[in-house]
Amino acid sequence: MRELLLPKFNNNDEGCVLVGWAVDDGAEVYADEVVAEVETAKALEELVADVDGVLHRLVEVGAQCEFGRPVGLLFDSHQERDDYLANQASAVVTTAPEGEGEDHDGGPDPILSDAARTLAQDHGIRTEQLRSLGKRVVKASDVQRLIDQGVMDQGAESAAAGAAADAAVVSLSTRQRAVAAVVSEAHRTIPAAFAAIAVDLTAFRATRGGGAPYGLVEILVKAIAARHADFPLFFATPGADHTLVLAPDANVGVTVDVGTGLFIPVLKDAARRPIDDLADDLMDFRVSALRQNFRGDAFTDEAITLSLHNDPDIILAAPIVHPGRTCVVTLCAERSEVALTEDGTPFTRPVTTVAVTYDHRYLNGRDAVRFLTAVKQDLESADAIARLAG
Template identity: 40%
Template sequence: MTDIVVPKLNTNDTSYTLTGWLIPHGDPVSAGDVIAEIETSKAAQELTSTGDGVLHHTIAAGAECRCGDVIGRILAEREPEPRAAAVPAVRGEGPLITEPARARAAELGISDARLRDLGKSVIRSKDVELLAAAAQDTTHTFSRTQRAVAAVVSESHRTIPAAFAAVTVRVEDALAAARHLGRRHSRFVGLPELVVKALAGLRQAHPLMFAARLDEHTAALAPTANVGVTLDLGQGLFIPVVTGAEALTCVEIAEQLAAFKVKALDGTFTTADLRGAAIVLALHNDPDITLAGPIVFPGHSCVVALAGTRQELTLDADGQVRSHKIAAISVVYDHRVVNGRDAVAFLRDLKNALEVPAALTQIGDQAPC
């Protein structure tokens, strides 16, 4: 007999929801089969079978579960089901309403009939929140995703003594290089993709910017430059991770970011998409944003912010007025891990990489920009 144990899926959640069993109770399964789906505040995560046998559910779809809970068992075909195993609930007509969704609906006075009218096969907490928000004019109920963001922000402000530094970067050459790559590969490439690539290239020279503080004496250095990128397209804040960005071209990074935007819009992020960042790039690149100072996420030593691009007039060596396209890039850092001198050196190297972008864009592209 093999227990099906809920793994640790999200450090910010105390509980998850078993949104559905994908293989019925009593059916045979093989190692590697996807057997269930669990919802966290950020993503849906599929669970797979770790062995061959007959699947027995011990909790019903829609129930809450926690890390370490046993939600089912895989028995040998002739092995009797343990007497302690719960009889799984049989789903009736209509949608599956998860336990958190049902509890939240009860708090808000929303009937099952109104939930069924949504026309969805699975009703989650966020669906209840959206339904409640649509019916209220004077109050706003925070979604589960936003409550998870609030928990991270509160933890950051409580535990991380942060400092701040910023530089101005001339970005006309970087933007021209991005346009060249986009035309050559029929793929939109912008300044964020080049910043991701530039950040990844700084890991070895500035390891503490990619470190995770362990205690007063030590920090864990990241073996690879996994770069998290903030995305908020109206469905909540997500930080998907470009894994192994050092080995990727700017075009490959652009493809990943485009795929992440689709997942942000339709809510299909998995836990794997959001796990493992060693550094975070916060995109505040609306043209009207001149400077940004986001929080340092727990478990990281810094976060880099890209502000919007704008024109700036300067005097050249001959006293002539010149116009340049610039952007401010800032870093907020955990002062227990990184000192100001190190942060400034990191920003200076990032500025140089973007102002002379040939090394970033020639990798994987036969023609230099």
């Protein structure tokens, strides 16, 4: 028997809603077959079986499920499942947020996914309006449809009068609507500030000329992790009553986007691990992103985020601070810059921009500048690079 675990699809949520089973209870499934669909705050995701087996469901449609917990079991045979059921009182669990799913005069309240709940709160959608959808499980796309209908009801005539006859209208995808909900939540609740610093890559390029088996991303991860003790609030999690929970280790989440969606897997204990190991993990993360088969623990215990915006010609980027973090560090593209020697002679040097977007409730501008300056000093020193890579 194998547990069908729910992987952590993104770092913004603790769980998601199971919105549908693709396979009947007790049916045979095959490795890589889609068995269920869940909705996170960002998007609809497919849950795939990793082995062949006979499915036994542990949760019902509409259940709120925690990442890393089993939603089903996969047995080697029907007989094994029958034997299991004979010794179990019940294996079906249904959970919902407090207050959701209760019966009222107008019928039972629907169960909302996190993204749907955020959209409904943002736009003042009432419970009776959600109930009018006639759905037990309400997704973000359902709430968006109510919002769109409300906008059209209020201003359909004026919109029609002002629109050109050949105007094109594009509807956002379900995935993008969910992203919109998360971004709106971050901007509404986190007072973010921003600072950036230029980094001279001459010393780093010299090490690369010697055939070093690592890139700028890996050495930046090491430089960030090395500042864990000096800047603990940058690696903290906001708690209740104006408190911060300090991270015991410098676990660095790194954004990975290879065209299959945004993932933020975590490089554990980055300060103490060899840089070659980190490079291997980053390569494995990219392969897992392509195949969408991350391990269940790939997204856990993140302490700080590194957001990669190092595509050619990107000189500056300010991503959102993820809920549960105090900051996000950004790496931009490498570029050439004209500078002057002390006697005024022009020369060209390689540079990049490293930036930090931070929650101003916990970190101040002076802290951000000190942190960036410390990272810059490590990246510009051949001795520091050798120490980090050693």
